[in-house]
Amino acid sequence: MAGIGDRIRELREEMSPADLANKLGIHKNTMTNYERGGSFPDAKILLNLLEIFPGTNPTWLLTGEGSKNSSEPVQRGFVMFPRYEIEAGAGPGRTVQSEQVVDFVSFKEEWVQNFLRVPRKDLALLSVKGDSMNPTLNDGDMILVDLRSDRIDDSAIYVLEFDDALLVKRIQRKLDGSIVIKGDNPHYEPEVLQKDRAETLRIIGRVVWSGRRM
Secondary structure (H helix, E strand, O other): OOOHHHHHHHHHOOOOHHHHHHHHOOOHHHHHHHHHOOOOOOHHHHHHHHHHOOOEOHHHHHHOOOOOEOOOOOOOOEEEEEEEEEEEOOOOOOOOOHHHEEEEEEEEHHHHHHHHOOOHHHEEEEEEOOOOOOOOOOOOOEEEEEOOOOOOOOOOEEEEEEOOEEEEEEEEEOOOOOEEEEOOOOOOOOEEEOHHHHOOOEEEEEEEEEEOOO
16 A cells, blocks of 8 residues: 555655755655655654645645545645644543644634744644533644643643643642642542652643634
């Protein structure tokens, strides 16, 4: 079965691997490795490929499904974000990896720059699973996560990894070094991590936007 490396090779056509590698800002050996299936390009490379070859269907590039050319090209003034298959709150937790990109979603570039003020490369789009954050976040909602945010601001919403679970919760740091992890749904009891366990908490990023499932 053809892999993403075969589709990258198909995209570049007469362009040499070295030329495409140069456009992507990577070593030609890295490009060769992508095309041979030795590694999977990260989200930044995938986005750059879609910019170099406008009109390419993102779903085809990722999965080989559908037509090579997109019937709905990204309009000027819009930027695409990769959406990952992992679901915050579902578990088991995993770090955000390029292999988990399942599609791309477009947002207005002006809104991203002026409202979010986060570089596109530092944003990840995930889905919420479960009702522990109701009514703020519902099951199936999409969230944009600022991957640069690895420190805790009280009462902000974060995606975090703890005990092999990927969670979306509010976090509050206490003076004794412990951390309170809680949802907005009053039916769920908050969990308090003492200082020694709190140090094992890994912050994936801070939630900076949410979109409700219709």
